[in-house]
Amino acid sequence: MPELPVGKRAASVPRPLLFQANRPRSWKTPPRPTRLNGWDTRLFQAGLHGHLYEKLGAHPMTVHGMDGTYFAVWAPNAQRVSIVGDFNRWDREANRMRPCGSAGVWEGFVPGAHTGDRYKYYMAGQNNGGHDKSDPLARSSQEPPDTASVVWDLEYVWGDEQWLQERAQKRWRDAPVSIYEVHLGSWMRVPEERNRWLTYRESAVRLAEYAQRMGFTHVELLPITEHPFYGSWGYQPTGFFAPTRRYGTPQDFMYLVDLLHQRGIAVILDWVPYHFPKDHHALSMFDGTDLYNHPDPRRGYHPEWKSAVFDYGRPEVRSFLLSSAQFWLDQYHVDGLRVDAVSYMMYLDYYRNGGEWLPNRSGGKENVDALRFLRELNDNIHRRNPGVLTIAEEATAWPKISRPIREGGLGFDFKWDMGWMHDTLQYFAKPFHQRRHFQNKLTFRMMYAFAENFLLALSHDEVVHLKRSLLNKMPGDTWQKFAGLRLLYGYMYGLPGKKLLFMGDEFAQQREWNHEQSLDWHLLHQPSHAGIQRCVEDLNRLYRSHAPLHEVEAEPSGFEWVACDDTTNSVMTFLRRGRSTDSMALVVCNFLPVCHTNYRVGVPRSGFWTEVFNSDAREYGGSGAGNCGGVHSDPVSWNWRPHSVNLTVPPLAALFFIHEAPYA
Numbered sequence: 236m237p238e239l240p241v242g243k244r245a246a247s248v249p250r251p252l253l254f255q256a257n258r259p260r261s262w263k264t265p266p267r268p269t270r271l272n273g274w275d276t277r278l279f280q281a282g283l284h285g286h287l288y289e290k291l292g293a294h295p296m297t298v299h300g301m302d303g304t305y306f307a308v309w310a311p312n313a314q315r316v317s318i319v320g321d322f323n324r325w326d327r328e329a330n331r332m333r334p335c336g337s338a339g340v341w342e343g344f345v346p347g348a349h350t351g352d353r354y355k356y357y358m359a360g361q362n363n364g365g366h367d368k369s370d371p372l373a374r375s376s377q378e379p380p381d382t383a384s385v386v387w388d389l390e391y392v393w394g395d396e397q398w399l400q401e402r403a404q405k406r407w408r409d410a411p412v413s414i415y416e417v418h419l420g421s422w423m424r425v426p427e428e429r430n431r432w433l434t435y436r437e438s439a440v441r442l443a444e445y446a447q448r449m450g451f452t453h454v455e456l457l458p459i460t461e462h463p464f465y466g467s468w469g470y471q472p473t474g475f476f477a478p479t480r481r482y483g484t485p486q487d488f489m490y491l492v493d494l495l496h497q498r499g500i501a502v503i504l505d506w507v508p509y510h511f512p513k514d515h516h517a518l519s520m521f522d523g524t525d526l527y528n529h530p531d532p533r534r535g536y537h538p539e540w541k542s543a544v545f546d547y548g549r550p551e552v553r554s555f556l557l558s559s560a561q562f563w564l565d566q567y568h569v570d571g572l573r574v575d576a577v578s579y580m581m582y583l584d585y586y587r588n589g590g591e592w593l594p595n596r597s598g599g600k601e602n603v604d605a606l607r608f609l610r611e612l613n614d615n616i617h618r619r620n621p622g623v624l625t626i627a628e629e630a631t632a633w634p635k636i637s638r639p640i641r642e643g644g645l646g647f648d649f650k651w652d653m654g655w656m657h658d659t660l661q662y663f664a665k666p667f668h669q670r671r672h673f674q675n676k677l678t679f680r681m682m683y684a685f686a687e688n689f690l691l692a693l694s695h696d697e698v699v700h701l702k703r704s705l706l707n708k709m710p711g712d713t714w715q716k717f718a719g720l721r722l723l724y725g726y727m728y729g730l731p732g733k734k735l736l737f738m739g740d741e742f743a744q745q746r747e748w749n750h751e752q753s754l755d756w757h758l759l760h761q762p763s764h765a766g767i768q769r770c771v772e773d774l775n776r777l778y779r780s781h782a783p784l785h786e787v788e789a790e791p792s793g794f795e796w797v798a799c800d801d802t803t804n805s806v807m808t809f810l811r812r813g814r815s816t817d818s819m820a821l822v823v824c825n826f827l828p829v830c831h832t833n834y835r836v837g838v839p840r841s842g843f844w845t846e847v848f849n850s851d852a853r854e855y856g857g858s859g860a861g862n863c864g865g866v867h868s869d870p871v872s873w874n875w876r877p878h879s880v881n882l883t884v885p886p887l888a889a890l891f892f893i894h895e896a897p898y899a
Contacts, residue, residue, distance in 0.1 A: 311339020725889025
């Protein structure tokens with residue numbers, strides 16, 4: 236960071252301050268720096284500035300031999316702004332800031348303010364009322380419930396250069412993507428030390444080793460942006476540029492990302508650009524006005540979450556959010572952002588009653604400004620960061636969420652398939668004797684499966700708030716519950732679409748997720764739970780190693796029904812194809828607790844079909860029924876195909892067969 240052109244501090248100045256707008260002209264005030272220049276201002280006010288973190292916030296530096304910190308904050312409606320902190324005993328008169336340009340930015344350099352010092356901005360409004368506010372662009376904060384910002388330097392020696400180079404060449408659409416979704420505070424704790432959570436560095440070693448062993452390609456972290464209420468899981472953020480201090484320093488979080496990269500694991504962050512809590516210390520009424528949210532509560536407040544909604548019509552707010560997204564990619568090397576609550580962003584009436592929302596200028600319910608922002612966000616990220624993913628959590632039928640902007644889309648790489656999740660879990664919860672009547676719950680997905688680049692997610696939302704764990708959603712006795720869960724995972728990994736599992740699901744966590752407790756790792760001492768874990772591990776490796784299971788997941792050419800109408804036996808069979816014709820996969824799913832022998836399935840090729848996965852294998856806790864490693868095809872036409880195989884289909888099981896030979 237360049238040194239600022241300043242003169243010497245006057246010897247008579249009693250406190251460490253260089254810029255004080257209220258001092259008489261006779262004071263030897265040095266020239267102030269131009270951190271936000273004219274070009275920055277134009278970009279900022281056009282909603283296109285993606286690097287505000289280089290201009291605003293707190294920046295430790297040395298100016299003409301004086302160590303200190305440069306501060307800058309956007310507060311266009313404040314009458315007076317002061318920096319208060321450890322360095323001036325929180326004196327509101329000690330370090331007044333001065334306006335910088337026409338963008339409503341205030342700035343000041345404070346000698347003696349160093350890394351680790353706590354600070355806030357004192358905002359004085361038009362009526363002489365004032366409040367202490369945390370820095371919206373703070374790089375670090377106090378650990379909640381304390382709310383001060385903390386001066387911090389982000390210097391770190393990274394060891395992931397090779398990873399970043401390889402990432403830039405990645406084409407994730409044709410690559411395996413298997414995501415392990417993690418809440419850091421409850422993934423693993425230390426019960427011997429009053430149930431404390433792990434630090435970033437402690438998590439790094441354990442998580443990197445575990446994710447690598449389990450075969451996941453990505454780790455997705457629930458929001459680690461600073462948030463005052465731990466029970467929000469991070470989805471009510473106040474620090475859009477600061478990793479929460481609950482688990483350590485910014486460098487500690489960098490270490491976590493760095494180590495995951497060195498183990499070959501990509502990192503996705505849940506990012507929340509929709510809303511923020513109305514906590515007094517943060518963005519709400521920041522400069523005495525509704526600066527970051529729309530002033531009309533029908534658009535600037537959401538009654539469901541009781542939170543303030545960002546005003547996407549304000550260019551400076553769009554620049555703030557663009558900069559937050561780019562910050563995590565630049566400073567923390569993250570590999571993707573999963574954008575939360577996209578449906579809420581796009582629709583002005585989403586989860587609102589009549590009279591609670593304000594139509595757009597054309598009288599419609601679409602949030603035109605938010606749609607514009609999402610396109611700018613994806614365009615900015617993909618232009619600047621090749622190989623970085625953006626993923627939309629979006630639950631409606633809005634078209635082209637994951638299609639290029641040039642084609643009229645929003646530009647996301649992937650979209651969560653919420654419809655698949657709801658239909659599938661509803662079906663799996665049905666008693667076995669009713670399943671024949673609901674098989675369309677499973678087949679319907681293929682009517683729209685290629686309209687988007689979908690990601691199949693069994694996320695944290697499905698195992699909280701009395702929804703029960705995935706294991707306990709399954710009907711039947713204990714054996715059937717575990718078999719049903721293995722079948723669910725096999726069915727999921729067989730379908731086209733990227734994959735996501737929430738932590739604990741991979742070993743059949745029995746109770747609902749509780750953010751105040753560690754996962755129940757002791758369950759792995761029981762063979763049934765260890766079997767589920769090994770099943771998921773093998774599915775990940777199968778998915779990654781066989782091209783037909785991951786290469787063509789967003790195009791119709793990668794999927795073909797063999798038979799989806801056998802409701803009597805509740806069996807479905809389908810084929811998966813890759814880009815090459817040399818290999819294909821046959822997937823057979825039996826949704827009843829009955830073993831089907833001499834079950835014939837049509838196949839397009841003659842030869843040997845290798846059984847590469849059987850969810851009923853004994854090492855997973857199953858009965859061990861199967862096909863002894865594979866079957867030879869018969870010259871018997873079946874399911875409108877020239878050849879067929881005669882199978883043993885175990886109860887509540889998924890089977891995968893691979894055929895490598897060219898057509899006969």
